[in-house]
Amino acid sequence: MTEVHETETGARARTRRAIVEAAVRELAHDAATSLGQIADAAGVGRTTLHRYFPDRAALLDAVGSETVARLTEAHARARLDDGDARTALLRLCPEYLLLGDLLTLFFTGVVPDTVLDEGGAAPLAALVARGHREGSIDRELDVDWVVGVVWAQLYLAWATLREGQAARHDIVPMLVRTVDKAVAP
Template structure:
């Protein structure tokens, strides 16, 4: 039972760090401890230094990206359909993506298999669901930039629902990737 409590406490600290660092990469460890509802001493028991916490945040981020890709079932359907499913799964990562876009955690975000995503785009080129004139790295850059734009829009527009912004995001990507009419 003790290890269950320890795991939940550690996860609460990592989750609080993701949420707070996404809005303010310079937030204090005291702020993170308060958001996790633990004392600063408890936070330091789990993470001796800020760098240790950032490494745990980056590792958690990599795991969440991999889980999202698995949920998107990238092997099913056309490449375009798979990419849109992935976009929907990534959209739900919210604060994590904001943190990633801010550059925190750097090298640890590379745990997402870029080659797998390139293969999805190439499949879309082959099956006609993604314009073959768009290089894979361009398509993936478009995916990331539109996810960023969607989260920024959602954060700035208090009247916008997550559902509406996700619809705008997938519509934009779908139209941008579609091959031109013959």
């Protein structure tokens, strides 16, 4: 009995994840994408989608939760507490770039600012403030300004990648160099 329950739970988790991932992809391409289009992209029926997410708001909440989880993972991979804050910031930029279509959802407002504040802006602002205290980030640049510079450069990097104008291995060094030159004391 336990094995069957675990299999059902695993299948439910995979289906839910497929729906959320499809929502991220589809909403990044068109914020007005219908739930039917998301269900099709996830390879499930609309009834199945509604079993997991009764309405668009519930699905967007799940996308917001996924956003916070992926931002948290990016922070962990970047090892924000290792070394000076500027070096950690430069490790964080490529990790944020890996968020892919979630970046589009930030930039287009599909994911509300409150989600971004909870998962991304607060740790990023704390990192910049630490950089100010230790002198690794230019103290003349306001914390909010530096956070804005980072998001602006990520927007440029992601838009360039998404439009196929350059490869990731070309974009990352330019992104890191630009942010480094912008925030260095």
